[in-house]
Amino acid sequence: MAVQTTFDFDQMLSSAKEAYGEELLKMAEEGFDFVFTYSDNVAPSTAAGKLTQNYPERCFNFGIAEPNQVGASAGLALAGEIVFAQVFGPFLPLRAADQIHTDIAYNDVNVRLIGTHSGVTAGGGPTHNDIADLALYRAIPNLTVVVPADAGQCRKIIRASMEYDGPMIIRIDRAGSPNVYADDNYEFTIGKAIETIEGTDVTIISTGSCIYECMMASKELQKDGLSVGVIDMHTIKPLDKNAIVKYSNKTGVVVTVEDHSINGGLGGAVAETLCEAGFCGKFKRIGMPDEFAVLGDPDEVYKYYGVERVGIAKTIRKMMSK
């Protein structure tokens, strides 16, 4: 049974990028004990900015030095702290890969690395794209990797992480995106996928803010008489393989959508799972191709590569016409 989403509503934009700071500030005010480390890109006017001003004894700005920030976050956790570490996404996985691998994952510490502006959402060209991170994280043991679909889910993840043992990556992509879920009254479990729309003809498996675009594509394809289901795979690791196989076998046509390279990310993970499960249906990955992305406004870049409602619907129509 699909959960209640905002599929049929006019959308309000909200920001997962803001939501993590709002939730942390709220948690600090409620008396939760944690440490916040950050790079020099937290604006004072944001909720995260207020957190740093109100709780200076436990908020540490590491400037523009991501490896040191990630390593020091591990050190704080080794000394017993729960650490939330905010890093500008494009400079997290590749700049601090060794520290994520060794200091965070190998030492198996309670650090939650929050990569904001992930995917191509930051704009500014390939130096500011973060489209190889999931491929890296998937190959590192001990990491849990979650990608909130909207601001509300981001808040749920932040709060759930206080009770979660081990290192976690929280990958936040688009800064402002429509809410996927109608409210917070749905069950969220790390590692358990959510069926946002039921479908009998096609299954879309997606993650992050792409979920909303997939839902809009599903709506569009209703006009073609197609029933397209959308699965929110908010946890990339550990992967809910049962859900992948179950919903894929239901339709026999599977599309993955992600703000990430089509190599090594969600699409790769789903392909591996289906292949090992003996799936013989149709399968297509939508995401950033194996090239440095064209320069342009992020929304235009998504359109260029078909990683939004129109492109997703087009791809599915093509698959179904064969």
Next chain:
Amino acid sequence: MSEIKLERVKELDDKCLKIRKDLLNFIYQIGMGHLGGELSMVEIAVALYYEYMNFDPKNIEMVDRDRLVLSKAHCSETLYTIYSDLGIYTMDYMVEHFESLHTAKFGMHCNRKYCEPIEVSTGSLGHGLPVAVGMALAARKQKAPWRTFVITGDGELDEGTNWEAIMAAGHFQLGNLVAIVDKNQVQMTGTTENVMSLDPLAPKFEAFGWEVIEIEDGNDMLQVCEAFKKIGPAEPTLRQKPIFIIANTVKGKGVDFMEGNPKWHGGGIAKKQLDEALQQVEKNRMVR
């Protein structure tokens, strides 16, 4: 210790000789190690574990213990040998469980989950100082009395992450952080001066806001003690600057055919070499 008693220094000298012999035997039995850097850091490690760190081998998890991060983690066997001497593990147990797949407790590089007294899993160079900065920040947040010690290699200081951490430690005024460089002047393929020159090292750290203490001979226990006694407690009102101790040491210290020779950076040791080395460390021991 407020006053350094000569008798105590002599005891520590004896301990260093024992650790060198045990270490050589250990490396002979397991067939691998990094003897050059392991022998050069013996006085530093012995002074820390037996005299200057708050460490109880019978209560390893003690809340207020001082933390040691071995950033030059390929020299882990020096620490393992000390753990053996302190009665935490027997030598036979360590040999049996060294990289022994299903039953491994000890590895060439430090792993905190396998070996109890190890605080941080390290191995890739340039990681110890950033992690130690975080530990020192945590201790300050927790208003805890413990200090964080890091031992780095000199060749290791080529890694840029060290300098990010050195900058941060100065910025955060981490008076509860002590970094010790085992400056044996030799890295894998040659001298540090030829591979990537470090000197002058002290002014670099001073410029980043550290207090620098230089030990002319880091293999002389008396000099090591004189330097370490200046560290003092982790009291923010007493000290705001992190401390950097430059220990000028000799790679392969105590074994004539290893001293200053990059060939002894890594590897095992044959029986004939072992016998010779055991005689030489005895002959070359510090006499006061």
